[in-house]
Amino acid sequence: MKFEIVKNKKDVPIEQVMALLKESYWANSRPQEVVETSLEHSDVYYAINSDTGEAIGMGRVLTDYATNYYLSDFIVEETCRGTGIGTTLIHRIVNDESVAKLRGIILTEHRHASLTWEGFIPNTDRCMVREAGTNEKPPMDTDIENFEVVRFSKGIHFEDVMTLMKESYWGNQRSEETVYNSIANSECFCAVAKDTGMLIGMARVITDHAANYYLCDVIVDEEYRRHGVGRNVINAIVTDPELGPLRGILLTRDAHGFYEKFGFVREPRKCMERPRADQKAAEAAQLLHRK
Numbered sequence: 553m554k555f556e557i558v559k560n561k562k563d564v565p566i567e568q569v570m571a572l573l574k575e576s577y578w579a580n581s582r583p584q585e586v587v588e589t590s591l592e593h594s595d596v597y598y599a600i601n602s603d604t605g606e607a608i609g610m611g612r613v614l615t616d617y618a619t620n621y622y623l624s625d626f627i628v629e630e631t632c633r634g635t636g637i638g639t640t641l642i643h644r645i646v647n648d649e650s651v652a653k654l655r656g657i658i659l660t661e662h663r664h665a666s667l668t669w670e671g672f673i674p675n676t677d678r679c680m681v682r683e684a685g686t687n688e689k690p691p692m693d694t695d696i697e698n699f700e701v702v703r704f705s706k707g708i709h710f711e712d713v714m715t716l717m718k719e720s721y722w723g724n725q726r727s728e729e730t731v732y733n734s735i736a737n738s739e740c741f742c743a744v745a746k747d748t749g750m751l752i753g754m755a756r757v758i759t760d761h762a763a764n765y766y767l768c769d770v771i772v773d774e775e776y777r778r779h780g781v782g783r784n785v786i787n788a789i790v791t792d793p794e795l796g797p798l799r800g801i802l803l804t805r806d807a808h809g810f811y812e813k814f815g816f817v818r819e820p821r822k823c824m825e826r827p828r829a830d831q832k833a834a835e836a837a838q839l840l841h842r843k
């Protein structure tokens with residue numbers, strides 16, 4: 553069958569998308585308005601049958617265009633499977649210039665061979681998921697008189713964000729441009745000291761505003777740790793009327809216990825990660841060095 557891959561094609565009838573998702577195990581009962589919102593807030597790659605013009609496959613990307621992307625709703629119509637559409641689709645997505653250098657994450661029941669070929673590897677120990685509808689959150693008994701949690705706005709100095717990122721083990725090499733873009737393309741929750749207006753903690757959410765969010769860059773200034781700042785930032789996200797009900801996904805090296813309090817659960821089976829381009833280069837260099 554002849555097909556082409558098209559990004560963000562606007563005239564794909566919603567019925568065709570609904571029909572594709574009906575065949576999935578994860579979104580078969582997703583209401584149409586939720587699907588519509590999710591499409592609006594993501595980059596959608598369609599496999600289009602060249603003869604009929606119908607959408608026979610899709611993959612949806614949530615990204616901040618700077619650090620991470622989350623790939624979801626990756627599906628090929630049942631009768632068209634096994635003909636290379638999925639492989640072509642994933643190849644097209646991961647090589648799109650908007651995400652080619654970023655870290656990719658996907659949750660899947662089946663570790664597709666095509667994902668492995670495209671550089672996705674199982675991530676068994678760092679992934680956590682807070683399923684849609686989870687209500688768990690710790691009691692907020694902390695006295696938060698000294699700071700407040702707000703969305704990033706003009707009042708918050710970008711240099712303060714850079715300072716915080718420099719304190720993190722994962723983002724301390726990021727350029728100003730990368731940090732700037734990451735904030736511009738995500739929802740940033742900030743803990744601000746009431747007396748000085750200084751940024752003392754933050755977390756960032758990349759979301760489609762409908763089904764999923766990816767939580768990242770959770771960091772509290774070293775001086776202010778263990779005073780409830782981090783807890784209140786995450787609490788603001790999981791109790792946010794729009795974000796709270798969605799499925800949350802995150803990767804963490806060593807803070808699982810912190811997130812468990814909010815109903816995030818370790819997910820050792822489904823997560824696959826495609827490391828960032830520079831990470832791959834660094835790992836390859838390390839291997840060479842060892843040899």
Ligand SMILES: CC(C)(COP(=O)(O)OP(=O)(O)OC[C@H]1O[C@@H](n2cnc3c(N)ncnc32)[C@H](O)[C@@H]1OP(=O)(O)O)[C@@H](O)C(=O)NCCC(=O)NCCS
Pocket residue numbers: 720770771772773776777778779780781782783784803804805806807808809810
């Ligand atoms: C993790 C972090 C954001 C927590 O913020 P914080 O303001 O220090 O945390 P809070 O004071 O709100 O909450 C403290 C609670 O979380 C727990 N906690 C904090 N860090 C933890 C960790 N790394 N692992 C497990 N539990 C942790 C504390 O034990 C405490 O629990 P308790 O209330 O039952 O005593 C902060 O320590 C930090 O910036 N660390 C370095 C960056 C980092 O690792 N971020 C997470 C990356 S995924």
